[in-house]
Amino acid sequence: MRALQYLEIGQPPRVVEIDTPEPGPGQIRLKVTAAGVCHSDEFVMSLPEEAYTFGIPLTLGHEGAGTVDAVGEGVENLDLGTSVAVYGPWGCGRCHACARGAENSCPYAVELGIAPPGLGAPGAMAEYLIVDDVRHLVPLGDLDPVRNVSLTDAGLTPYHAIRTSMPKLVAGSTAVVIGTGGLGHVAIQMLRALTGAQVIALDVNEEKLALAKEVGAHEAILSDEAAAEAVRGLTGGLGATAVFDFVGAPPTVAIAAASVAIEGDVQLVGIGGGTAAVGFGVTPYDASFRAPYWGTRSELIEVFDMARRDQVHVEIETYSLDEAPKAYERLHAGQVRGRAVVLP
Ligand code: NAD
Ligand code: ZN
Numbered sequence: 001m002r003a004l005q006y007l008e009i010g011q012p013p014r015v016v017e018i019d020t021p022e023p024g025p026g027q028i029r030l031k032v033t034a035a036g037v038c039h040s041d042e043f044v045m046s047l048p049e050e051a052y053t054f055g056i057p058l059t060l061g062h063e064g065a066g067t068v069d070a071v072g073e074g075v076e077n078l079d080l081g082t083s084v085a086v087y088g089p090w091g092c093g094r095c096h097a098c099a100r101g102a103e104n105s106c107p108y109a110v111e112l113g114i115a116p117p118g119l120g121a122p123g124a125m126a127e128y129l130i131v132d133d134v135r136h137l138v139p140l141g142d143l144d145p146v147r148n149v150s151l152t153d154a155g156l157t158p159y160h161a162i163r164t165s166m167p168k169l170v171a172g173s174t175a176v177v178i179g180t181g182g183l184g185h186v187a188i189q190m191l192r193a194l195t196g197a198q199v200i201a202l203d204v205n206e207e208k209l210a211l212a213k214e215v216g217a218h219e220a221i222l223s224d225e226a227a228a229e230a231v232r233g234l235t236g237g238l239g240a241t242a243v244f245d246f247v248g249a250p251p252t253v254a255i256a257a258a259s260v261a262i263e264g265d266v267q268l269v270g271i272g273g274g275t276a277a278v279g280f281g282v283t284p285y286d287a288s289f290r291a292p293y294w295g296t297r298s299e300l301i302e303v304f305d306m307a308r309r310d311q312v313h314v315e316i317e318t319y320s321l322d323e324a325p326k327a328y329e330r331l332h333a334g335q336v337r338g339r340a341v342v343l344p
Pocket of ligand 1 (some may be wrong): 039081153157180182251291294306331
């Protein structure tokens with residue numbers, strides 16, 4: 001089969017021919033229908049050799065959807081041809097966190113050598129994908145896999161972050177979304193559907209700001225040195241009830257910290273190397289800072305339910321597997337509108 005692999009540190013990924021994998025006991029083979037292109041892949045491929053831990057070669061793609069193509073020994077009650085999405089943050093399946101469906105918080109996955117597809121295990125940017133367990137499949141039913149595959153990360157991750165701030169996002173509150181790319185443009189829609197917050201979007205790119213408005217942001221402003229002051233201006237001087245930073249770089253973390261209100265939340269979702277200094281007199285009284293990771297299995301089901309009710313959609317650009325390297329180039333250049341989706 002053909003797959004998009006990261007083969008050499010610092011070099012672009014390439015389409016290569018590899019053996020089609022067979023599902024082992026308990027495993028499922030999917031014929032991949034769609035795979036999303038995430039900025040985290042770009043992060044992974046930017047790491048120097050000494051910091052790179054994902055294995056080489058690495059088949060990319062941690063947002064995956066497919067149809068059940070073959071099942072391994074012991075897998076029952078799963079019809080061939082069923083359209084499914086893949087829950088990506090695989091855990092051990094036995095511990096307290098996994099029992100709650102919070103496999104993204106499994107403390108044992110790393111030591112057991114369990115890694116998400118595309119982030120250690122072979123990913124979805126291939127004709128076929130092996131999924132380690134049926135519990136990592138979410139039936140899509142009538143949902144279009146191409147339009148919805150990215151909800152497995154670009155939907156689930158913002159949802160997981162927003163959920164913990166929801167009790168604070170009452171009528172009259174304000175949410176700031178920094179970075180209105182793949183995750184951010186979905187976050188805006190979720191905030192509009194689930195909360196009473198005024199939503200202020202920040203980006204460095206005018207087209208992304210236009211997209212932010214289109215998907216429901218009340219305000220869309222440039223992410224620069226004046227941004228925190230602008231947020232204060234739009235909140236009667238109080239600051240934002242919650243700030244969701246989908247960039248996480250030093251300048252955006254600084255904006256997040258300077259924008260948050262007393263008792264507010266800062267959620268650092270982006271992995272852009274920024275860190276916040278938190279302390280008495282440095283940050284507003286009772287403000288909380290959090291760096292969330294992906295989301296839970298039940299949250300993924302809830303995200304797909306939002307899509308079924310037209311509360312959230314993903315703006316997509318589609319690419320063939322051969323064109324996938326170009327999708328990563330466009331992502332790198334900040335040119336992707338919404339999410340790039342590869343159709344292997
Ligand atoms: P993306 O490339 O689709 O979007 C990033 C957006 O940020 C773009 O619109 C870009 O114009 C904008 N941007 C860049 N610099 C900015 C700045 N200084 N101020 C404001 N906006 C700026 O990326 P994505 O796929 O949505 O991912 C967003 C981030 O979230 C990445 O860092 C990714 O690695 C991370 N991520 C984290 C998790 C997690 O579990 N914590 C999960 C998925 C992705
Ligand atoms: Zn991702």
